[in-house]
Amino acid sequence: MPTIDPARLLSDLHALRAIGAYKTGVHRPTYGTDDVRSRHWFAERLAQAGLTATIDGIGNAIGHDPSPGRKLLLGSHLETQNRAGWLDGAMGAIFALEVARVLGRGIDVAGWADEEGHYGSFLGSRSYAGLLPEAEIDSCKSVDDGTPLRTALQTAGFAGAPRLQADPARYIGYLEAHIEQGATLEDAGEKIGIVTAIVGSHRFRIVFEGQQNHAGTTRMAARRDAGVALIKLAAAIEDRFPQVVGPRTVWTTGRITLDPGAPSIVPGGAEMLFQFRDTDPALLLRLETELEALVEQANQGPCRVLIAYRGRSVPRQMDAGFQAALERAAETHAPGAHQRMPSGAGHDAQILAEAMPSGMLFVPSIGGISHHFTEDTSEADIVLGCQVLTDAAAEILAAL
Amino acid sequence: MPTIDPARLLSDLHALRAIGAYKTGVHRPTYGTDDVRSRHWFAERLAQAGLTATIDGIGNAIGHDPSPGRKLLLGSHLETQNRAGWLDGAMGAIFALEVARVLGRGIDVAGWADEEGHYGSFLGSRSYAGLLPEAEIDSCKSVDDGTPLRTALQTAGFAGAPRLQADPARYIGYLEAHIEQGATLEDAGEKIGIVTAIVGSHRFRIVFEGQQNHAGTTRMAARRDAGVALIKLAAAIEDRFPQVVGPRTVWTTGRITLDPGAPSIVPGGAEMLFQFRDTDPALLLRLETELEALVEQANQGPCRVLIAYRGRSVPRQMDAGFQAALERAAETHAPGAHQRMPSGAGHDAQILAEAMPSGMLFVPSIGGISHHFTEDTSEADIVLGCQVLTDAAAEILAAL
Numbered sequence: 001m002p003t004i005d006p007a008r009l010l011s012d013l014h015a016l017r018a019i020g021a022y023k024t025g026v027h028r029p030t031y032g033t034d035d036v037r038s039r040h041w042f043a044e045r046l047a048q049a050g051l052t053a054t055i056d057g058i059g060n061a062i063g064h065d066p067s068p069g070r071k072l073l074l075g076s077h078l079e080t081q082n083r084a085g086w087l088d089g090a091m092g093a094i095f096a097l098e099v100a101r102v103l104g105r106g107i108d109v110a111g112w113a114d115e116e117g118h119y120g121s122f123l124g125s126r127s128y129a130g131l132l133p134e135a136e137i138d139s140c141k142s143v144d145d146g147t148p149l150r151t152a153l154q155t156a157g158f159a160g161a162p163r164l165q166a167d168p169a170r171y172i173g174y175l176e177a178h179i180e181q182g183a184t185l186e187d188a189g190e191k192i193g194i195v196t197a198i199v200g201s202h203r204f205r206i207v208f209e210g211q212q213n214h215a216g217t218t219r220m221a222a223r224r225d226a227g228v229a230l231i232k233l234a235a236a237i238e239d240r241f242p243q244v245v246g247p248r249t250v251w252t253t254g255r256i257t258l259d260p261g262a263p264s265i266v267p268g269g270a271e272m273l274f275q276f277r278d279t280d281p282a283l284l285l286r287l288e289t290e291l292e293a294l295v296e297q298a299n300q301g302p303c304r305v306l307i308a309y310r311g312r313s314v315p316r317q318m319d320a321g322f323q324a325a326l327e328r329a330a331e332t333h334a335p336g337a338h339q340r341m342p343s344g345a346g347h348d349a350q351i352l353a354e355a356m357p358s359g360m361l362f363v364p365s366i367g368g369i370s371h372h373f374t375e376d377t378s379e380a381d382i383v384l385g386c387q388v389l390t391d392a393a394a395e396i397l398a399a400l
Numbered sequence: 401m402p403t404i405d406p407a408r409l410l411s412d413l414h415a416l417r418a419i420g421a422y423k424t425g426v427h428r429p430t431y432g433t434d435d436v437r438s439r440h441w442f443a444e445r446l447a448q449a450g451l452t453a454t455i456d457g458i459g460n461a462i463g464h465d466p467s468p469g470r471k472l473l474l475g476s477h478l479e480t481q482n483r484a485g486w487l488d489g490a491m492g493a494i495f496a497l498e499v500a501r502v503l504g505r506g507i508d509v510a511g512w513a514d515e516e517g518h519y520g521s522f523l524g525s526r527s528y529a530g531l532l533p534e535a536e537i538d539s540c541k542s543v544d545d546g547t548p549l550r551t552a553l554q555t556a557g558f559a560g561a562p563r564l565q566a567d568p569a570r571y572i573g574y575l576e577a578h579i580e581q582g583a584t585l586e587d588a589g590e591k592i593g594i595v596t597a598i599v600g601s602h603r604f605r606i607v608f609e610g611q612q613n614h615a616g617t618t619r620m621a622a623r624r625d626a627g628v629a630l631i632k633l634a635a636a637i638e639d640r641f642p643q644v645v646g647p648r649t650v651w652t653t654g655r656i657t658l659d660p661g662a663p664s665i666v667p668g669g670a671e672m673l674f675q676f677r678d679t680d681p682a683l684l685l686r687l688e689t690e691l692e693a694l695v696e697q698a699n700q701g702p703c704r705v706l707i708a709y710r711g712r713s714v715p716r717q718m719d720a721g722f723q724a725a726l727e728r729a730a731e732t733h734a735p736g737a738h739q740r741m742p743s744g745a746g747h748d749a750q751i752l753a754e755a756m757p758s759g760m761l762f763v764p765s766i767g768g769i770s771h772h773f774t775e776d777t778s779e780a781d782i783v784l785g786c787q788v789l790t791d792a793a794a795e796i797l798a799a800l
Contacts, residue, residue, distance in 0.1 A: 180617065181614050181616075181617040182614065182617030182618055182619070182622075183618075183622060184619070199616060201616070203663060212772075213768070214581050214582065214744070214745060214770055214771060215650065215652040215654060215675065215677075216581075216599060216601070216650065216677055216743075216744035216745040216746065217580065217581040217582030217743075217744040217745045217768070217770070218582055218583075218650065218744070218768065219582070219584070219648070219650065219744075220642075220649075220650055220651075222582075222583065222768070225652075227653050227654070227656065228638055228653070230656075231631060231634040231635050231638060231653070232635060232638065234631040234635075235631050235632060235634075235635035238628055238631060238632065242620075248619070249620075250615065250616065250618065250619065250620055251620075252615035252625075252663075252664070252665075252666055253627050253628070253631065253658075253667075254615060254627070254658065254661065254662050254663040254664060254665055254666075254667065255658055255661040255662065255663060256627065256630075256656045256657075256658050256661075257656075258653075258654065258655055258656050261654065261655040261656075262654050262655065263603060263652075263654040263655060263673040263675060263710070264652070264654060264675065265652075265654055265771070266652055266654075267653075267654065273663040275615065275663060275664065277615075277616050310663070343616075343617075344614070344616035344617040344618070344619075345614060345616040345617045346616065368613070368617070368618065368622070370614055370617070371614060371665070372612075
């Protein structure tokens with residue numbers, strides 16, 4: 001089997017880390033100066049690897065293997081969360097570059113744009129998969145400062161270029177490596193996770209309408225306290241969900257706001273952002289029914305409770321053949337130290353899975369930490385992960 | 401009994417309302433331009449009523465009756481909450497002026513500064529009661545924009561003047577009229593509330609320390625979700641408090657914050673502002689013990705829960721003799737349409753009660769609304785309230 005060059009791999013990772021370095025992590029939001037620099041840097045590396053490199057109209061940095069025959073697409077995203085880690089995305093992109101260099105042919109490489117959602121939802125991978133309409137580009141804005149996406153693309157210098165789109169006939173499928181962003185592998189003392197499916201998420205805004213009042217003069221019986229209504233529904237969810245979820249379901253209330261939020265005022269309004277995730281689409285629908293029943297019950301109280309859907313993403317199964325290939329490669333290089341596991345986080349692979357067979361591997365995250373500048377993975381685990389990906393890609397290409 | 405002049409009373413109330421008018425209410429925060437104008441306007445009216453008028457170093461506009469003998473002190477505050485009502489404070493100050501005019505002698509009148517807490521806690525009445533140290537004035541800042549109180553007093557033109565302080569030997573006691581700021585009187589179809597006591601409040605900041613994590617990749621069993629810990633404690637309070645409170649206890653969670661408050665991040669920190677109020681000091685202490693027990697219990701979970709005391713105010717009993725005088729006057733002018741009731745809100749009378757016997761009467765608030773520009777009371781109820789206050793003051797003075 002072809003062997004990777006660990007020094008070259010780590011050197012490239014550290015070179016990319018230097019673009020937008022922040023403490024021990026990186027601050028490289030999509031279409032910012034450092035993000036644009038990183039995309040040009042990556043495209044140069046792709047060209048040096050013998051690929052035809054392009055930065056397209058949405059900012060994807062893509063290297064096409066000019067040789068004939070069907071290709072395996074490898075990649076991940078180049079931008080980071082704000083003031084976050086150096087490996088989330090970057091590692092998978094550099095792995096893809098290294099695999100292309102080691103295998104010599106059969107590999108296309110993608111450095112996707114905006115998986116982290118600074119302007120939209122998986123803009124780069126959706127664009128390449130043919131799932132991003134122009135009208136959506138017109139309407140996207142920076143979540144940080146409201147800059148229109150069109151303006152950001154113009155400033156970045158990407159606006160003139162056409163958007164590349166995958167030719168389904170060209171591809172055997174897509175592989176992506178990523179840090180786990182959880183502690184499952186570390187806790188188990190394992191080195192490789194083979195992703196079985198990427199969870200779907202259902203996301204809600206729940207709004208409570210009561211009546212604002214003086215917290216000293218309004219007797220309890222007369223109150224329509226939106227905050228109390230929220231507390232009771234949130235507690236009911238925490239009581240009920242453990243009885244109905246699956247073993248890997250996660251659910252989260254990430255934000256609570258009381259209006260006006262003053263210590264001596266009975267809240268007249270309240271809002272919570274709630275979400276749950278699982279790999280089983282039927283279970284997701286069942287949980288939504290449970291949530292609606294709890295909201296219905298909450299509406300029996302003195303406040304009006306409204307549920308709004310912020311979004312639903314569908315769980316995506318990873319290709320069984322790719323899972324098997326990744327597992328064989330893992331068993332070769334880390335015998336007994338790998339497991340099949342779902343991905344609780346979203347990844348570009350869930351988008352590509354709509355267009356072609358897809359697979360993912362995880363390497364351990366130290367302490368399970370991600371989206372923070374302390375995010376890290378040991379060099380040994382990084383090198384091992386890249387070798388496993390290389391083996392699996394080689395096996396898949398050889399089977400053609 | 402002396403009779404008030406309803407036209408003069410209402411005309412003064414409307415003249416004061418015009419200073420800082422906002423929609424149908426008033427925006428007159430302490431030491432702002434309109435507040436300063438209103439204090440000069442009020443001092444002029446006091447002088448016209450034959451009182452020796454002073455605006456002192458904390459902004460209190462005070463009229464001293466120059467005649468010999470002990471006095472009854474009447475008043476309320478002149479400033480308003482931001483964009484709030486026209487009667488909260490203003491009504492009691494104008495009532496005091498009218499009583500002084502009608503009775504001719506024996507009445508001192510106070511227009512207190514900053515009962516509404518724009519810069520501190522009951523600054524004006526505490527200053528007059530001898531309970532406001534200079535060092536506290538040094539440290540107070542505007543809750544709106546951080547302006548130091550010293551700067552605000554300088555800008556207002558009050559900084560040079562000495563602060564007046566009550567001579568205990570001068571006063572029989574203090575009477576204050578105020579809008580109810582609740583709907584108890586309106587719901588009962590009654591016209592006058594005779595305040596039995598002003599509630600004490602115990603105020604807390606409860607802080608939850610967990611661990612921030614990715615909402616997709618962190619399994620439920622591994623989470624230390626500060627938001628869930630908060631929800632559970634808040635729900636436990638709502639379950640437990642109804643079993644242990646008194647009939648008029650009120651308790652409120654006015655603010656909840658999750659940190660970082662993002663939809664896809666397990667909150668690593670959370671905070672709630674909680675308070676309860678009652679007129680019974682023993683009950684307040686018992687409720688604090690209950691709260692501490694619930695916090696102790698919450699600390700058995702995966703998060704650390706800390707309770708910080710934001711403040712405690714002691715319940716203040718109103719003078720029994722003053723209550724009886726107010727009740728007799730109420731029965732004369734509104735037979736059967738009055739009740740004794742606690743005040744759930746704080747008032748300057750709770751401060752003066754530390755220095756002298758004090759009493760309060762309430763007039764109905766339409767819809768129970770206050771701290772909002774729609775706050776209102778019918779003219780008939782205003783006139784009635786002022787006549788009842790006049791009768792009670794006359795009776796108390798006559799008993800000297």
